[in-house]
Amino acid sequence: MNHQRSSTRVENPQGFVHTGLGDIHVNVGAHLQDSDRPAFRRVAEDQLVRLRRVLVxxxxxxxxxxxxxxxxxxxxxxxxxxxxxxxxxxxxxxxxxxxxxxxxxxxxxxxxxxxxxxxxxxxxxxxxxxxxxxxxxxxxxxxxxxxxxxxxxxxxxxxxxxxxxxxxxxxxxxxxxxxxIGRPSGLDVLRRHLRMLGVPYQQYVQPDVTVTEFLREERPMREIADFADLVRRARETALAGEGFAEWCAAARKARNDRRKEVAALVTRLGEAPQRALLIVVSMLHGAHADVIHRAAQLLLRTVDFPSEEMPLLQHKDLAERLSEVSADTGPGGQVRFIELDYDSAVRAHFWDHMPDLRPHLGTWAAVVVELNDPHVLPAVRDGLVARVAGEYLRTGRGDGLASLAERWSSGAASRARLEAAVSALTCALEDPAHARDFRERIYHWCAHRRLRGEFAQVLVRVCADVLAASHPDQALLRLYYLARRERGTARALQALCDLAASSRRLRRRLLDRLARSDLSPPDLRIFLRACDPVPLTDFSGTTRALVEEDGVQRCLITCWHAVLAELPQASWQPHAQHWLRWAAHDTEPRSELLLDLLVSAAEQCEERRGEVFAALYASARDAERTAPGSLARSVEITERLIRKISAAQGLEPTIPPPASDEETQR
The missing domain is CATH 3.40.50 (Rossmann fold)
Incomplete structure (x- = not known):
């Protein structure tokens, strides 16, 4: 069966971005750094676990x-x-x-x-x-x-x-x-889904005429899963005394084409407030009545409808207005249409037959997700974004959804709007018909486009938490482009390094990408964060460590040479010291390799070679004081380094290296 789709919540930082073909300058608002929402990769893993349970x-x-x-x-x-x-x-x-x-x-x-x-x-x-x-x-x-x-x-x-x-x-x-692979029993598939959706076994175990009729055709697994979900929703809104037969009948009716039915209703509702309420209920289906009321007012304001001057107590109350649009309020205050799945038919009608309304709906949705109301829960925001995005995707207007996500991220966007932008792009990446197009869009955004407002940070989260869940190589490349252009923050760089740390293959690909780049200062900044010797020398579960691979060694020498030749000593010395401290901690032959790679990189610095060798030696001496192991082992590493440096210069050390601090104090 096809996997279950779900809304995805990812959040992101805030700040100002100046962009172009060069650097991105971003200042990230502190209130967007953390989140109580689950990362998409955990959501994706949960979906896979559920898929395994529901699969017949x-x-x-x-x-x-x-x-x-x-x-x-x-x-x-x-x-x-x-x-x-x-x-x-x-x-x-x-x-x-x-x-x-x-x-x-x-x-x-x-x-x-x-x-x-x-x-x-x-x-x-x-x-x-x-x-x-x-x-x-x-x-x-x-x-x-x-x-x-x-x-x-x-x-x-x-x-x-x-x-x-x-x-x-x-x-x-x-x-x-x-x-x-052959189709499993349609009835078994339906029952498994119903069980996973919480429908009691005694309800669906008995034969039902609607189910029999529905399964008479060999339906795709996706259709069976959707029908089971309709039954679940019919059960949740059923009247007292209704059972499985009534739920299935309601689900079957919901699958019918309701375009003419909705068109007739819209024709009867000629007033703007009525139509606004109809649209709002379809877009916020299941939201609290307070949210529906406020959102309807906001939609009228968005389309510049003049406010009513009638005295407040002469207005129709919400219950009367909802009955006019075939909706009502449940015991918990949630507003739903009386007929199951009526909301999707209403959305499709207005989207298809009032195209001038589409940009207003995007503007209105951005205002609604920012409402400071206890009933505007994450599920309400996500549902609204998913429905807006769904209409763009249903009608093949991915460009419109892409523009909307950019617009939601413009200026000093709030956290809620940034979350909405990420959710919108996530919907596109999860849509089989549009996923490839949006992966390409995200590539061009990250690598070439001018990114305004907070859109760069939205893309960081999309790549790190959404794209990386199933396409880590593509996420790595896009985060690389974002990281090399950002200034004032290290969110893209951190996400890039975290992703590279998840796989030896990804770290290898990142090093290869860096070695093939123009080795500009931003590339070298990334390299210094990515060249941690600890994972490079780890050989857990493999026959050899990354640092022992010829291709990786060439990349490391190329990048270290550029670092030593182009960057000031103060910027690379802490990383070199970490490299040398780990050489003192690790065992042969990897310890020897770490020294050889540094010396080989410095040896290529030509006229600055002596200066760079001296700086490396000074770094080794400083590293002795903070080495995690014994001082004797650190001193040994320093002595081996100076011997390699001397050999690289065609010299033999004529005097022993200076004594360590501990030896001097004796």
Whole structure:
């Protein structure tokens, strides 16, 4: 089954941004630094756990599980709607390890590595290659690279699940890894969803004519999941005495096309306040009556409708006005339409038939999310943003949603508006039809566009908490561009380093990106934060540490050389001292490597070589005082460093190095 979508809450900082092709200058408001909302990556993990619980194993799931465990690879085939993509995600979730990360492979997208590139895979990674909707050209190109990808996956003890296009051809040498996924029982799927949604077992275990009729067709898993959710919502709003049969009937009715019904209602409601209330209830469905009342007033003000001069006590009360729009208020004060799922039909009507209203709705939504009202809860804000974004995406107007997110982030935007901007972009990234387009948009925003207001910080959160959940390589690249342009804050830099720390492969990719850059001061600033020797020398779960790889060594020498040659000593000395302290703490041969890399980088400084060598030696002496281990070990590292420096200069030390402070005091 396809995974469940949910609203996503991510929050972000505030400040002024000056942008262009050069630096981004940002001052971040302190009140946006922290949040009590869950990070998206935790939300995404929760969704995956729920998916595993709700999945009714399709035919072939056991065979696929055994093949993946035995070979590290499996290729899933099946008809659309059979649950093949959800099965792929669950299979990978079962092989989650601390040493690897989950990521979806996106061959052909901006700066994505080719499938045959070994750098694509790290030890223990879980890789999803979803080509279920690929055309013949994309599938043919991917098929040619699959043997090389499988080889790398096997060598690095990773796991790969490929979802192939239904009816696509497969080379003979890959046929062994193909597993046919078949649809599970529709009734079993519906009942599993109902159970997970809290519907009592005794309610849905009995045969029901509506359910039988609904499942008579072979419906996609997504449709069955949506129907189960409608039943759940019908149950929550049902009258006393109504049972499962009535809930299912209401769910079936909600699936009908209601365009003519809504159009007739709008025709009857000719007054602006009536239509405003109708729109507001559809956009804030389930919100408290106080919020509905205030939001309706704000919408009228947004469209410049003149205020009524009638005495207050002669106004219609909210209950009467709600009855006019086929809505009422529940026991807890929440306002809903009487008919199930009527809100979506109302939204679609106004969006489709009053296009001039669209920009006003974006402006109005930004005001509503900022309301200081105890009933404007995070779920209310998220629901409003998701509904506005949903209409843009439903009608294929991703550009309008992108502009709206930028506008919400302009100026000195409040925390609530920044959260709304991130939520809007998250909706787009979760939409299968628009996700690729928005990943490309975010790339161009981060790398090339002028970013006004707080939009740079919105993008930091989108990349770090949303995009990184399934596409960490793309998130890394976009955070790199943001980090090298920011000034006055280190939010992008911190997010970039945190992401690189989550995977050896990502740290390797970041070092490679830096070594291939123009090595400007912003790049070197990133390098000094990313070159922590502790993870570079860690070999947990692998046969060798990153620092022992030839490619990584070349990157480190290139970047350290630029640091030593271009930056003032005061900026790099603390990092060099940390490097040397860790050399004293670590064991051979990595300790020796750390010294060799520094000396090799300094050796390339040509006419400044002697000056840089002297600065490195001074750094080693200073590092002795704060080394975590024994002083003798630190002194030994300093002595080895001076011997390597002398050898690099073609000299032999004629005098012993100066005594350490402790030796001098004896």
């Amino acid at each position: 194993a399709p035919t072939g799931m056991g065979e696929a599980r055994a093949l993946l465990a035995a070979t590290g690879s499996v290729i899933l085939d099946g008809t659309p709607g059979s649950g093949r993509t959800s099965a792929a995600r669950v299979l990978l979730r079962e092989h989650q390890h601390d040493s690897g990360v989950f990521h979806e492979l996106l061959p052909g997208e901006e700066d994505e590595l080719s499938l045959h590139d070994p750098a694509l895979v790290e030890h223990g990674d879980q890789l999803l290659l979803d080509l279920s909707a690929a055309d013949d050209r994309r599938w043919s190109a991917a098929r040619a690279d699959l043997p090389a990808l499988r080889k790398t996956v096997h060598e690095r003890h990773a796991h790969l699940v490929v979802v192939m296009p239904h009816g696509g051809t497969l080379d003979p040498d890959l046929q062994y890894y193909r597993v046919k």
